[in-house]
Amino acid sequence: MKVKPECAACIVHRGIQEIIEATEDEIVRFQAVNELMKFLAEKFTPQGVPADLGTQRDRIIKRITENPDPYKNKKQISNRKALELFPKVKKLVESEVSTEKRFRKACLCAIVGNILEFDIPDHTFKLESLDDHMKNAEKDLAIDEIAKIYEEAKKAREILYLTDNAGEIVFDTLLVKELQNLGANVTVAVKGGPIINDATLEDAEASGITKIANRVITTGTDAVGLNSKECSKEFLEEYGLADLIIAKGMGYAESLTELKIEKPHALLFRTKCNPVAEFFQVPKGRNVAKLLP
């Protein structure tokens, strides 16, 4: 999907929150703001993809502030809080008797995990409200193609699972487990370097997913969503041979909808902003489980 004019407000808002996290030096903060504005003055065009602009924004911020990982602390907090909630969420999945119902519940938990996010304007979330989100997960499911995803998962021998945020990745372990129970090998791919609050290898370790997945790899790059030009050979090989891709979060939804999709991709995410919600023709603040192509 392409950017809308209002995406600029969100890109700037998140950028400034990140700049403030990254450095306490006010002069450097102003320099980073100026560089960000200069970048958007040139590159914020109707052909822009929000995920790509987010990637470039973050690289500017990391370079100017000389902080390679502004959300390091917030990511650790997210993982810790998600791990505290995990036993409760796990029970929800395990309380289902049939394989298909367990799969469905694990998908919903993975989507609810995607609600854990920092610094998107108007997207306020308290981890404590997780109970409400779990209760509303079915009702909030504006696009429900979980049954179709289940059928693809049953057929798949090799599945590539693309994670989104730290914290969220803790909940992903439940879906990885259900995918394995259907007979598939599951490779989990985290980001190749720090980018916003996206999960990296460090978060894969902290979340416990390393112990569950058949293999954990990285995308080979610190990009929001999927930037195939930058991905490692290892990642592209895995992406090429997988029978099913599970892609978490808006970043992957933004970039995968720009590619020619030739095999099943399951998008699992929450619509956290109007442009993404409008693209998928659902309201903001809803859950989406969509099978591409």
Added chain:
Amino acid sequence: MKVKPECAACIVHRGIQEIIEATEDEIVRFQAVNELMKFLAEKFTPQGVPADLGTQRDRIIKRITENPDPYKNKKQISNRKALELFPKVKKLVESEVSTEKRFRKACLCAIVGNILEFDIPDHTFKLESLDDHMKNAEKDLAIDEIAKIYEEAKKAREILYLTDNAGEIVFDTLLVKELQNLGANVTVAVKGGPIINDATLEDAEASGITKIANRVITTGTDAVGLNSKECSKEFLEEYGLADLIIAKGMGYAESLTELKIEKPHALLFRTKCNPVAEFFQVPKGRNVAKLLP
């Protein structure tokens, strides 16, 4: 006061809301966003004053979108809603018996009127919640120099009243009346041209303040707050001879705190963002009645 790095997010957010109001042409919207970013890349420095940057932002938007008054419609709605609420608010002032208590209540109403505002992030307000704000007006008064302002008003023969937003100006009539009851001539100054949702002569007419005030003039310019270099001779003469200035809203607070103040200026406003709140050393979302110098 000077900008903080986070002011950029607010300047952009309001700018983009305004661009969307101003035109439905997506190409023009992107052009306006790019121009705004280019401007901030150069001019967003630690020496910037938020009100001045807001003025320049709005001039860029009006020029690129070729819409001289993007908030025309919203301002009319604001006036209409405020007029509906006015009899109720007026009764609150009239129910006070002593002159000083009426003055105090009118100040509080004028501040609560300042809560009527569009498009400041995190500053959500429904006109319907006015009752709550009126109830909380005293409790929310983080800086209370109304008694000192009252003493200055009693001494004053000529008062200049600087208005802020459309809608709000309806409530200002109550305080203008109380100032007159203390024996002063009150000149009301609205903005010289459309700028965000600030009141202009059209709003002065619609609000009824034209019938109450001894005189209504304009600042002579479409600037946020006070930009003395741009003001008309008529305005500057009035500003020069007034014994007391009443200045409404954050825009005037931002720009007056940059000037050498040599006579009494009463600032009446709501702290709608962190940088202004921090400058006045009070929390965000509080009421301020402060006498300068």
